[in-house]
Amino acid sequence: MLDTVDLVGLLVLLFENTVVAKWGASHGLDPRSHGYNKATPDEPYLTAEDVVHSLVDIVSKHGNFLLDIGPRADGTIPEIMERRLRETGRWLNVNGEAIYGITYWSWMAQLGEDLRFTVRQNEAFYIHLLAGPGAKLTVEVFVPIRGGDRVTMLGHDRPLHWTVRAGALAIDVPEAARRTGEHVWVFKVDRR
Structure with a gap:
């Protein structure tokens, strides 16, 4: 049988990663900027897997996820950003019911x-x-x-x-x- 101290410890362990108040997190696809930085090569950009993992982790903990991208000076979206958004969108097309409205x-x-x-x-x-x-x-x-x-x-x-x-x-x-x-x-x- 658990004593009171053990029970409190168990409850803290179970609930330590659950946030009841709504909160938000913001990440940029470009690790050096929340917009577009022409000096950033494609390699350090977040992958679609990085984006999906962050989305799932944040949403499961009662958070909202803001993914920042930025257009070039001419208003076009860099190909690497577009590709990551489309890859994430393909995952959401299949799994979105476990993210939206939950x-x-x-x-x-x-x-x-x-x-x-x-x-x-x-x-x-x-x-x-x-x-x-x-x-x-x-x-x-x-x-x-x-x-x-x-x-x-x-x-x-x-x-x-x-x-x-x-x-x-x-x-x-x-x-x-x-x-x-x-x-x-x-x-x-x-x-x-």
């Missing part, structure tokens, strides 16, 4: 380095994996799932097999599902 999970926003969580109230729970999945994804924390619920991976058209053992959710991730994702793989738990 809220943070009040239990926790993050588990370890690679898992983030978001919720669409009374509809779905999303698990965001920031590293490519293996054949099985194990989430070693209580997840709001019950018998009869469906688990899918956004961008993959078939439900995934899942089990809960000793409080951990285990999701089988077939090769076809692993190949459909990039940057962040999003798993959706919803009622049938």
Whole structure:
């Protein structure tokens, strides 16, 4: 049985990465400027993966993400910025339902380095994996799932097999599902 000190410590650990007040973060695609700097070569620009990881991390913690770009003096957008925006847009076309109109999970926003969580109230729970999945994804924390619920991976058209053992959710991730994702793989738990 946990004593009061242990319980407080556990609660601090669980909630330490959840911010209840809305907040915002701003990043520039150009690491040296929040606009356009003609002296910056293409190599140091944020990659689409950097942008998507930042977006997921910030949104899962109840934040808003502002991605800064800047036009050249003639008003055109540099090709590297346009390419990064289009790549991020392709990811959002598949996974946007886990970003737009969602809220943070009040239990926790993050588990370890690679898992983030978001919720669409009374509809779905999303698990965001920031590293490519293996054949099985194990989430070693209580997840709001019950018998009869469906688990899918956004961008993959078939439900995934899942089990809960000793409080951990285990999701089988077939090769076809692993190949459909990039940057962040999003798993959706919803009622049938």
